Amino acid sequence: MKIQKWSSRKLFKAGTARDGWWTSKHMVEQLKEDAIGLFEALHPNCVAVFLFDNSSNHGAFADDALVASRMTLNEKPWPLSEKFQFRDTVYISRSTDMEEVQSFYYEKEIKKRDKKGNLKTKKVRYFKGIRKILEERSLWIGHDLEGKKWKLHCGAPDRVNPICCALHFLENCPDFKNQKSVLEEVIITSGHIFELYPKYHCECNWIEMYWGAAKREARLKCDYSFKSLEENIDSFLDKAGDLAHIRRYFRRSMDFIEAYSRCTDGREVVQEVKKFVEKKYLSHRKVRVPSDLV
Known part of the structure; x- marks a missing residue:
């Protein structure tokens, strides 16, 4: 053109x-x-x-897209300088059957002594981790169908068995499963x-x-x-x-x-x-x- x-x-x-x-x-x-x-x-x-x-x-996918493979299993310090900054999402609550907004970050106060020995409090931004994300949704199972403890990733091909590990289970949640590529988002938004x-x-x-x-x-x-x-x-x-x-x-x-x-x-x-x-x-x-x- x-x-x-x-x-x-x-x-x-x-x-x-x-x-x-x-x-x-x-x-x-x-x-x-x-x-x-x-x-x-x-x-x-x-x-x-x-x-x-x-x-x-x-x-x-965009840097703020809902991509489970970019996430950690447990909480982790996640400053704004990190490449991937996950956007807030909406999911259907199991208890209320209503839509709820979920953020993936929280601030945690860390106490640390400086060089002079003075105790100082610092606010650190943390990523919740897949475990906490699923717990907030009342979806954390913690084990597969054979009773084996969940790992972050089972090593199997994507989404073959959604209950095999924490990563695949989160990937199969509707908001993650329906995540569009960055090109599709740009075009549909236009x-x-x-x-x-x-x-x-x-x-x-x-x-x-x-x-x-x-x-x-x-x-x-x-x-x-x-x-x-x-x-x-x-x-x-x-x-x-x-x-x-x-x-x-x-x-x-x-x-x-x-x-x-x-x-x-x-x-x-x-x-x-x-x-x-x-x-x-x-x-x-x-x-x-x-x-x-x-």
């Missing part, structure tokens, strides 16, 4: 001695500063559907729709076709030097992102999605996909040559 010099495209030089590595924070900045604003300026009163690859970057492409199915993701077309343009018109690539990358992306091409990529992805939706068996899917993937040549030993290679 582009309006004069305002573009949603970001040129990022990845590497330790360059711009570093692309993370979810860069993605959030791009959304907030450019992509969402540009869409709303180009398409007022419309709702955008933002589609993302199913990668770890796109599934990352009034738009967030979706992730399915894992391991790049054929359903038309962005992959766009990247492939852009790489093809680069191979055809670049002298394979970094300087040449840097100077021409915008034109390569623009050529691959022509509206007619984008529509064709989208239709191809939808063909795969519809084939998967209609069929209930893997063999049926193969036969359905063959209809639009395979090309039939009617003439003998004659293969079509792309026009840009002639």
